[in-house]
Amino acid sequence: MLTVDNINLHYGAAQALRGVSLTAEMGKITCVLGRNGVGKSSLLRAITGQHLVSGGSISFGGSALDGLAPYARAKKGVGYVPQGREIFPLLTVQENLEAGFSPLPRKERVIPDEIFSLFPVLGTMLSRRGGDLSGGQQQQLAIGRAMVMRPKILVLDEPTEGIQPSIIKDIGRAIRYLRDSTGMAILLVEQYLDFCRELADRVYIMDRGEIVHEGLAATLDTAEARRHLTV
Numbered sequence: 001m002l003t004v005d006n007i008n009l010h011y012g013a014a015q016a017l018r019g020v021s022l023t024a025e026m027g028k029i030t031c032v033l034g035r036n037g038v039g040k041s042s043l044l045r046a047i048t049g050q051h052l053v054s055g056g057s058i059s060f061g062g063s064a065l066d067g068l069a070p071y072a073r074a075k076k077g078v079g080y081v082p083q084g085r086e087i088f089p090l091l092t093v094q095e096n097l098e099a100g101f102s103p104l105p106r107k108e109r110v111i112p113d114e115i116f117s118l119f120p121v122l123g124t125m126l127s128r129r130g131g132d133l134s135g136g137q138q139q140q141l142a143i144g145r146a147m148v149m150r151p152k153i154l155v156l157d158e159p160t161e162g163i164q165p166s167i168i169k170d171i172g173r174a175i176r177y178l179r180d181s182t183g184m185a186i187l188l189v190e191q192y193l194d195f196c197r198e199l200a201d202r203v204y205i206m207d208r209g210e211i212v213h214e215g216l217a218a219t220l221d222t223a224e225a226r227r228h229l230t231v
């Protein structure tokens with residue numbers, strides 16, 4: 001289980017997270033909903049070690065992640081699909097997937113076949129450059145790259161952003177498959193309420209750097225959620 005306990009995060013004098021606490025259980029999909037600028041990406045940056053927190057602590061599987069570099073967190077099983085995908089545009093699809101090898105020992109450096117079962121398009125485009133793929137294909141590639149390291153928790157930053165509905169369905173199916181087949185924890189941040197409600201087991205809502213609601217997705221008050229999602 002991932003446990004985020006009362007974290008604060010600052011950019012200079014500006015505070016982006018205020019006493020944020022949440023948990024993401026193994027074998028469950030946890031979704032953090034919130035509109036632009038409320039701190040969702042900052043939360044994921046804190047978890048993955050891209051930005052250090054200024055208070056509180058984060059642990060995964062009972063071991064503290066505090067102070068560890070992103071690379072060390074990846075080695076502990078934290079896989080990250082960043083906002084905007086961050087595909088290497090000049091590397092091929094194959095090379096982008098192989099970029100996920102870095103936290104793995106040499107003998108485990110193989111691309112799992114299930115990536116191509118989940119996202120067949122990647123198998124047909126292995127020698128194409130990442131930058132030539134559509135936004136949806138790049139999102140699938142970014143998820144595939146994170147899967148290569150066989151994470152124990154997958155952290156996704158707005159996986160539906162700018163993506164057409166048919167690919168959003170594929171991505172939802174893939175996330176559900178990963179939860180059910182591997183028992184990994186999945187934490188995603190989103191603005192897309194319906195996607196989150198259909199997919200998630202547990203939902204948190206963030207507003208202005210704070211968690212303002214938490215509960216089961218099945219009992220989410222959609223009117224209340226929408227109120228926090230509209231400006």
Ligand SMILES: Nc1ncnc2c1ncn2[C@@H]1O[C@H](COP(=O)(O)OP(=O)(O)OP(=O)(O)O)[C@@H](O)[C@H]1O
Binds near residue numbers: 016034
């Ligand atoms: N590198 C940075 N330097 C200064 N302020 C930042 C930086 N990154 C984010 N912020 C500010 O921190 C706050 C939270 O931003 P964050 O990106 O975490 O929000 P978000 O909910 O992920 O929004 P979005 O959906 O637009 O990415 C915002 O006010 C933002 O302007």
